[in-house]
Amino acid sequence: MAVFLLHSNRCFIENKFQEATLYIKGHRIHRIFDGKKHIDDVPFTSYGDFIIMPGVIDAHVHINEPGRTNWEGFDTATRAAATGGITTLIEMPLNASPVTTTIDAFKKKKEATKGKLHVNCGFYGGIVPLNVNEIEPLIKFGAFGIKGFLSHSGIDEFPKIDAEHLRMVAPILKKYSVPLLLHCELEDDEVPKIKNPKSYQEYLSSRPQRWENTAIDIALEIQTTFDIKVHIVHLSSSEAIEKLAYRKSKTNKLTIETCPHYLFFDAEQIPDASPILKCAPPIREKENREALWKAVKETIIDFIASDHSPAPPEIKQLDSGDFFKAWGGISGLQFTLSVMNTEFKSRDIPLEKLIPMLTQKPAEFLGLESRKGLLKKGYDADIVIWDDTAENVLTPEVICHKHKATPYLGHKLKGMVTDTFVNGFHVVELSRIVDRNRGELLERNGIGENEKDYLKKVI
Ligand SMILES: [Zn+2]
Structure with missing residues (x-):
């Protein structure tokens, strides 16, 4: 069993930075010492002023395998994740x-993950009309x-559902205390006709805030009626914040x-013919972005997830520049930590606010809070x-995603x-992958077999 000590002047423990030494034994944090601590025969590494914190947990990733x-696979995606400081990700059902x-x-x-998991990985199941x-078996399977989706998902084999389907499935979700994740856009016909498919303004107008707001009304109605856990994925519409905040004041x-991407970019910066930035719901105006930031600061938004949704350059229509034919999805898994650090710093918001939004909060949402998301004894x-503080211009050679196309380039x-x-294994060293296959298949609430195997391994 590997045993070693990691020291830094800035370990993120109990929501603040402090000098500490982590004593790692096998897969777990065995102990945490205040200050600098040496133990005979135990290898010790000091990282000076570099931050030591829990690995990032990305609760929204599309891997396509x-x-x-x-488009993307477990090998490349989990390599990118590890390189970007993500130690756990949860993969979407499409x-x-x-x-x-x-x-x-x-x-x-x-089955497809075998031999390809360089970080921990769990899965969501999907609800479609038939x-x-x-749903119950999917939950039992972890x-x-x-x-x-309340609108077309972009994938024909994953059709949209309506409120009636949600009412049917709500009692099952309640029984297991498992969250319903909703892509909130509700299509209507009141959008302008397309004249120039390369115009970002036209793309933006084709998916108005109204679509998000009306879908969020359905989500709130289901949440209130059945008292189930509901999670709004990738919130973009600032107009919905007030009603979401109100409901959050009544329920946890x-x-x-x-x-x-909703916090880093705004519509005013997006040139025409640049579908690399197409996603749904779309990236909206600067004013909207500022309102999202306010919701981040006020903890109305619980956490940040990449929604990594890559596609090959030809499917992204990078040559034609056609927003309406292009795949809607942003590739950015590897860069969540650096993109968010860049923005938080430029806005003078302390990292004490950011780090829990990337670690502790998603761990709580996923039911992993008793073992992940904190630097803590036994975790x-x-x-x-x-x-x-290191600043770099993003160049293609550092990108580990299957395709280099990302709007952060x-x-x-x-x-x-x-x-x-990852699980006590040194997977990335000097920003390069040095060990592989150390990730674990995760299942919610340890319902599945893997959790038992995991416990056998580490106890
Ligand atoms: Zn997504």
């Missing part, structure tokens, strides 16, 4: 093929939540995420070490991950 592995809406598909998905009977069963040794980003530990 099996079936669309030419855009792989088959989509994760049946047990059979869920088995194929788990699979209500599959799904961290059940995701549905409503959670909200937003994504780095999993999922750890990232990074220099929050060429941007000056602050923050460089030097080392990542």
Whole structure:
């Protein structure tokens, strides 16, 4: 069993930076000492002023394997995750093929991860119109939540649902205390006709805030009626914040995420013919972005997730510049920590605010809070070490995603991950992958077999 000591002047423990030494034994944080501590025969490394904090937990990632592995796969995605300081990610029930809406598909998905998990990985199941009977088995098989779309998902085999389907599935979700994740856009016909498909303004007008707001009304109604956990994925509409905040003041069963791209970019900066920045809901105006920031500061938004949704350059229509034909999704898994550090610093918001939004909060949402998301005695040794002051212009050679196309390319980003530990294994050293396959398949609430195997291994 590997045993070693990690020291820094800036360990993020109990919500503040302090000098400490972590004593790692096997897969776990065995003890934490104040200040600098040496133990005979135990290797000791000091990282000086670099931050030591819990690994980032990304609760919203699309990996596309099996079936669309030419878009992204477990090997490349989890390599990118580790390099970016992410130690746990949860994968969405689309855009792989088959989509994760049946047990059979869920088995194929788990099968597809073999030998390719460089960080810990769990899964959501999906709700589509004809699979209500599959929801309970998906939960029992370890799904961290059940995701549905109230508008076209972009993938024909993952059709949208309506409020009636949600009412059918709500009692099952309640029984297991598993969250319903909703893509909140509700299409209507009152959008302008397309004249110039390369115009960002036209794309933005084609998916108005109204679509998000009306879908969020359905989400709130289901949450209130059934008293179930509801999670709003990738919030973009600032107009919905007030009603979400009101409902959050009444219940702890409503959670909200937003994504780095909604906080980093705004519509005014997006040139025409640049579908690299197409996503749904769309990146909106500067004023909207500022309102999202206010919601971050006021803790109305619970956490930040990448919504990494890559596609090959031809499917992103990078040559044609056609927003309406392009795949809607932003590729950015590897850069959440540096993009958010860049923005938080430029806005003078302390890292004490950011770090829990990338670690503790998603751990709580996923039911992993008793073992992940904090530097704490007995917790999993999922750890990232990074220099929050290093500044680099993002160049293609550092990108580990399957495709290099990302809207962050060429941007000056602050923050460089030097080392990542996954389950106590030193997976990234000097910003390079040095060990592989140390990630673990995770299942919600330890319902599945893997949790028992895991406990056998570490106790
Ligand atoms: Zn997504």
